[in-house]
Amino acid sequence: MIMAYVAQFFWGWLLASLLLGLAMGWISVVQRGEGVTGAWGRALWALVGVLLALAVSQVVPGRPGYWLDLGLVMFGLYLAGCVVGSWLRARVVARTAPPA
Amino acid sequence: MHGLFRWSSKWWPGAIALVVLWALATWTSTEPLEGDLAARSNAAVRDAVLDKKRVTVAGRDVSFAAEAFSADGRRAALSAVESVPGVRLVNDETRLAPEATPFVWSAERDVVRVTLSGSAPLPQVKGRLLEAAKAGGGNVEVADQMRLARGAPPRFDAAALLLLDQLGKLKDGKLTISDDKISLSGMARELGGREAIASALKNLPEGFSVAANDVKAPPYVFQAYKDPVASTLTLTGNVPDKSVHAALIATAGRKFFAEKVVDNLKESIGAPASFAAVMGPALSALSRLSTGTLVVTDREVKLSGDALYDAAAAQIRAGLGKELPPNWQYKAEITVKPPSAPVDNTVCQQLFADLLTKTRIRFESSKADLSPDSLGLLDRLTETALRCPTANIEIAGHTDADGDANANQSLSERRAQAVADYLVRGGLPANRFTAVGYGSAQPMAGNDTEEGKAQNRRIDFVVK
Missing domain, CATH: 3.30.1340 (Histidine-containing Protein; Chain: A;)
Incomplete structure (x- = not known):
């Protein structure tokens, strides 16, 4: 219900998040380098977990609470875009690469 | 993965x-x-x-x-x-919403506005009360000082609307509902308004009762103003009913022979007892004044104005109070009009003739007692006699031809003497007047009609 309302009100921003995720996922498959790993990676995922817990428990009041919800929804769509983008790129790479 | x-x-x-x-x-x-x-x-x-x-x-x-x-x-x-x-x-x-105990609501009316204050139970009831106040109060401004509160007695709105209907009947006042008790105070706009409100209150919704009804009736006022410049007698205010109204106009016509009677009276209930009995003497006293105002309010008679000469002023001050019924108050503010310039004997004769052609001196039937209706005329004759100090005046009494000649002779003499006595009481020396009776010997008109006889029953003033 709430999501439906937010989606209706801000579909532009949400679509932008999704497209950003697709683009990032597409790039990440062929990008060289390590990315964010180890302690940093775990800290970031932990941060996302904490923010999610705060949003679900609705303890952040007023405007910050709304901003948190909006940020998490955008992040969720970004992640979904990344997953789809990476998966698509992985399939393309597998088809075109010469057999090892 | x-x-x-x-x-x-x-x-x-x-x-x-x-x-x-x-x-x-x-x-x-x-x-x-x-x-x-x-x-x-x-x-x-x-x-x-x-x-x-x-x-x-x-x-x-x-x-x-x-x-x-x-x-x-x-x-x-x-x-x-x-x-x-x-x-x-x-x-x-x-x-x-806060609960009001006791639940008090009131509507107050003054000259320019109606103020609703206290507690109202619901917004829509409040709106209805405001509309009713606007409709009931005529074109007055309505000020809303009501707060909303819980705790109103059942059928509160019906009771409040009924009270607002009565607001138009008040000149000023306050209507209050306190729980199921109703109290009213103020002044009714018109005579009879107090009674109309009291009977409307019988239709109060069940459970409500009148704790105090202190609505007062407006004073019962009768006014008469004699204006010598416009030659009018203006009557305003209230009279009890049609018959008293007609009698009053007839009396005024007889007493104020030189003035036009302007009748602005309104018939209305609520007159004080003996209102009609007071009017005769009060109007007689007013007729003796040159200019004057008579105000009858509830049980008080107030007379102010200018008498024609000193003795008249004293008589009016003292006289009317004795003629009023018991429990009536009399207040007189009588001054004396400045005396008019003296005139010679010819003018004097002319002035007498002018007055006596407008009306006649009246007596009680077959008696030599002066009628109170003629006091105004007699005062004017006295004033004229005061203006010609050298004139000797014959006061001539005449009768019609009805009845015994000797009796008529005697009646004409006594009537002439009664007029002479009145003039002497007004401060004139007795030796200037000769009272003569002519019986029916000098008729002015034929004695065969009632009109002719009335013309023959007369007093003439002859300057010698």
Whole structure:
């Protein structure tokens, strides 16, 4: 219900998040380098977990609470875009690469 | 799956762009979102019966403050706001409207406005009361100082509307409902208004009773103003009924022979007892004044003005009080008109003739007692005699030819003497007057008609 309302009100921003995720996922498959790993990676995922817990428990009041919800929804769509983008790129790479 | 995990470590840099996107989204969307939610929340409780309604939105949280008139109404309004799409939390700042004990409501009327104050049970009742006050009070301004509160007695609105209907009958005053007791005070606009209000109160809804009805009737006022310049006698105010009204106009016509009677009287109930009996002597006294005002209020007679000469002033001051019924008050403010310039004997004769052609000196039937209707004329004759100090005057009495000649002779002599005595009482020396009776020997008109006989029954003034 709430999501439906937010989606209706801000579909532009949400679509932008999704497209950003697709683009990032597409790039990440062929990008060289390590990315964010180890302690940093775990800290970031932990941060996302904490923010999610705060949003679900609705303890952040007023405007910050709304901003948190909006940020998490955008992040969720970004992640979904990344997953789809990476998966698509992985399939393309597998088809075109010469057999090892 | 392993691939996803490996790739995911490279998704983080994109989060920087996402944060920028998020910042832009919050920057542009917060206020429109709050405006939208406030509008939807207000729409959700538009028809709810609430007072002091206030909706404020921060993010997706709504603070909802209001005073409700029942626990059910309060819960319903709260859940209506909670079910608005997009609302995350509702901060409940609602409460029940205060309960008034005792539940007091009042409507007060003065010259320019009607003020409604105290407690009203519901917003729509309050609106109806305001409309009724506007309709009932005529074109007066209506000031609303009512607060909303719980605790009204059953059928409160019917009782309040009935009272507001009575407001138009008051000139000023206050109507109060305190729980189921009603009290009224003030002054009715018209005579009879107090009685009309009392009978309307018999239709009060069940459970209500009148604790105090102190509405006063307006004073019963009769006024007569004699204006020597316009030569009018203006009658204003109230008379008890049609017959007294007609009798009063007839009396005024006889007593004020030189003035036109302007009748602005209104017939109305509520006259003091013996009103009609007071009018005769009071108008007689007024007829003796050159200019004057007579005011009869409840049981008080007030006479002010200018008498024609000193003795008349003294007689009017002392006289009327004795003729009034017991329990009546008499207040006289009588001054004396400045004396007119003396005239010679020829003019004097002319002035007498002028007065006596307008009307005649009247007596009680077959008697030599002066009629009170002629006092005004006699005072004018006295005033004229005072203006010609050297004239010797014959006062000639005449009768019609009816009856015994000797009796007529005697009656004419006694009537002439009565007039001479009146002039002497007015301060003139007795030796200037000769009272002569001619019986029916010098008729002015034929004695064969009633009109002719009336003309023959007369007193003439002859300057010698």
